[in-house]
Amino acid sequence: MNFEEFQNSARLYVIGALEPEELQDFESARKQYGTAAEDFINQCYGLHEAFALSLKPAKASSAIKDKLMAMVRERQNQSGDAK
Amino acid sequence: MLAIQAGDADALSQLYDRYNGIVKALILRIIHDETSADDLLQEVFMEIWNQAKNFSAEKGKPLGWMVTLTRRRSIDALRKRQAYARAEERLQAEPEQQPLAWVQNVTEQDIHASDTRVLIAKVINSLPPAQQQVIDLAFFQGMSQREIASHTNIPLGTVKTRLELGLKKIYDGLKELKDEL
DSSP states (O other): OHHHHHHHHHHHHHHHHOHHHHHHHHHHHHHHHHHHHHHHHHTTTTHHHHHTTOOOOOOOOOHHHHHEEEEHHHHHHHHHHHH | OOOHHHTTTHHHHHHHHHHHHHHHHHHHHOHHHHHHHHHHHHHHHHHHHHHGGGGOOGGGOOHHHHHHHHHHHHHHHHHHTOOOOOOOOHHTTTTTTTTOOOOOOOOOHHHHHHHHHHHHHHHHHHTTTHHHHHHHHHHHHOOEEEEEHHHHOOOOHHHHHHHHHHHHHHHHHHHHHHHHO
């Protein structure tokens, strides 16, 4: 697999679209290209961010945040008691 | 994120205020169910709190990490609840909006409110519809190449080519955008 082919596969890899039989070749090439491969894969994760940012933000109920923060504080208190 | 890793609940509160709209939009885009989306939103932020120690700034930005986590969790939820078929029906019932219009009902006000979103959406929407469709199914529905081929009756090789070409165009487009953003 040359580096251009690796790049094509990396973009599929980060969105989980590589088929099982393609994964082995991809992992071999990933080892072969070392740091350059890891850097490129990290850059490809920017695609995730872009897909999310392309969506129109949705409004959440304010009760959700209240429930979330209550759970977090309760967990903090529990771990504080445990100490 | 550093403050959240240190156990600062106020930092989580700020993160929620900043990103809940994006995270919920992504959840909704995957599961197509408003009530479940709110529950999942809460679960995702709880997971962010619990898993914050696994975030590494060297590997990317907080939003990227959150989106990866949200997507995985939403696709899991979709499959666990066996809502896949129902979501598929809804998708098919929305031919005017899906899967091409990733930014829906954009108004002038929205454009001023979010230049970044519009610029990114422009890159994505500049793709041929066939490429948008396969990327949409892979990213937002978590489908494999084989599942996409079966779902769309498109040959597997064509699915792969469309995915590769489409993702490369988006990747290159985003690189160009970085200077503008």
